[in-house]
Amino acid sequence: MDKVQSIRLKGLEISPPLFLAPMAGLTHSALRRLILEQGGIGLLSTEMLSAKRLPMENAALSPYLVRAPQEIPLSYQLLVSRVEEVAPAIAKLHALQAEAIDLNLGCPAPTVRRMGAGSRLMEEPALVQTLVAAARKQTDLPLTAKIRLGESLDEDKLRDFCRMLEGEGIELLSVHARLRGEPFVRKPRWPWVGKVKSWVNIPVVANGGIFSVEDAKNCLAQSGADGLMIGRAAAMHPWIFAELTREVYGHAVEVPVLNKLALYLRFVELLEESFLPERRLGRLKEFTHYFAKNYPFGHHLASAVQSSASLAEAKERAALFLSRYEAPPGDH
Numbered sequence: 001m002d003k004v005q006s007i008r009l010k011g012l013e014i015s016p017p018l019f020l021a022p023m024a025g026l027t028h029s030a031l032r033r034l035i036l037e038q039g040g041i042g043l044l045s046t047e048m049l050s051a052k053r054l055p056m057e058n059a060a061l062s063p064y065l066v067r068a069p070q071e072i073p074l075s076y077q078l079l080v081s082r083v084e085e086v087a088p089a090i091a092k093l094h095a096l097q098a099e100a101i102d103l104n105l106g107c108p109a110p111t112v113r114r115m116g117a118g119s120r121l122m123e124e125p126a127l128v129q130t131l132v133a134a135a136r137k138q139t140d141l142p143l144t145a146k147i148r149l150g151e152s153l154d155e156d157k158l159r160d161f162c163r164m165l166e167g168e169g170i171e172l173l174s175v176h177a178r179l180r181g182e183p184f185v186r187k188p189r190w191p192w193v194g195k196v197k198s199w200v201n202i203p204v205v206a207n208g209g210i211f212s213v214e215d216a217k218n219c220l221a222q223s224g225a226d227g228l229m230i231g232r233a234a235a236m237h238p239w240i241f242a243e244l245t246r247e248v249y250g251h252a253v254e255v256p257v258l259n260k261l262a263l264y265l266r267f268v269e270l271l272e273e274s275f276l277p278e279r280r281l282g283r284l285k286e287f288t289h290y291f292a293k294n295y296p297f298g299h300h301l302a303s304a305v306q307s308s309a310s311l312a313e314a315k316e317r318a319a320l321f322l323s324r325y326e327a328p329p330g331d332h
């Protein structure tokens with residue numbers, strides 16, 4: 001079989017060009033391992049990490065930094081707004097053996113914007129230029145950036161911003177194809193990812209609204225992107241990367257035959273392996289919010305887990321719900 005399509009960033013080969021989107025509360029070690037086990041992922045990601053706090057975090061204890069040896073390659077996303085925070089944060093990421101470093105320039109959350117970070121930075125190109133230059137000076141690792149389209153549709157502004165990033169040494173751009181203020185229900189503007197691609201010479205990855213093989217094909221047709229980044233669908237369908245590898249990139253992936261009940265229980269097991277007891281239930285609730293969307297009456301599953309007082313209770317309630325739809329584990 002032909003070699004599967006890939007993106008090469010220095011020594012890092014991202015093959016297939018399928019990226020896990022950074023998601024706070026979701027893209028922790030347990031979900032990353034679940035996705036890895038399902039196959040087809042090109043590059044894993046952490047959730048956003050505060051550059052200010054990162055140097056003080058204890059890698060062995062921090063739920064944001066817990067990582068199993070098989071989680072390779074893993075990109076760490078930095079939320080940074082001050083030049084003096086760049087060097088210590090990157091030194092820490094070197095110590096953590098990051099395979100790549102991503103800069104968050106797109107997060108629209110008000111708390112993040114008040115810090116002058118995330119999407120707020122797209123309004124401050126001069127500051128971003130100094131941040132990227134400082135980061136570039138500190139590391140030879142692949143350095144990437146994740147952006148939205150900006151405050152309003154402004155081609156000149158977006159073009160200048162993307163070219164500036166490339167000029168300062170950003171090696172790949174992932175583009176969440178929405179404006180800063182646009183909610184998730186709005187259709188993503190995939191053709192705008194194609195515009196970004198026409199302006200720069202680095203790989204451009206499309207993000208936003210990809211939930212199926214059909215979405216992925218439409219997105220690629222509309223954007224011509226070099227790769228795809230999947231966010232919420234990774235928690236809804238952790239097997240989506242394997243499916244896209246097969247159906248979009250034409251490369252076989254061996255996927256373990258797990259029904260959704262078995263997959264859910266495996267996720268609980270991974271939470272137990274990765275986190276201290278008090279950190280597990282919150283993460284299960286967050287995951288279940290998305291996983292429940294697989295079912296027509298999924299809100300019953302989500303609220304049963306949401307109102308659980310312990311992990312054991314949540315697991316039991318979820319198993320009861322899921323067993324109505326799926327055969328028990330091992331029974332397939």
Ligand SMILES: Cc1cc2nc3c(=O)[nH]c(=O)nc-3n(C[C@H](O)[C@H](O)[C@H](O)COP(=O)(O)O)c2cc1C
Nearest residue numbers: 021022023024047048104176208209210230231232
């Ligand atoms: C719960 C949640 C947390 C997120 N956290 C981050 C984050 O830490 N950093 C970031 O750049 N984007 C974050 N995002 C945005 C996603 O990375 C992605 O751009 C967005 O969900 C659109 O992709 P999707 O339609 O595939 O979900 C988050 C999104 C969600 C739903």
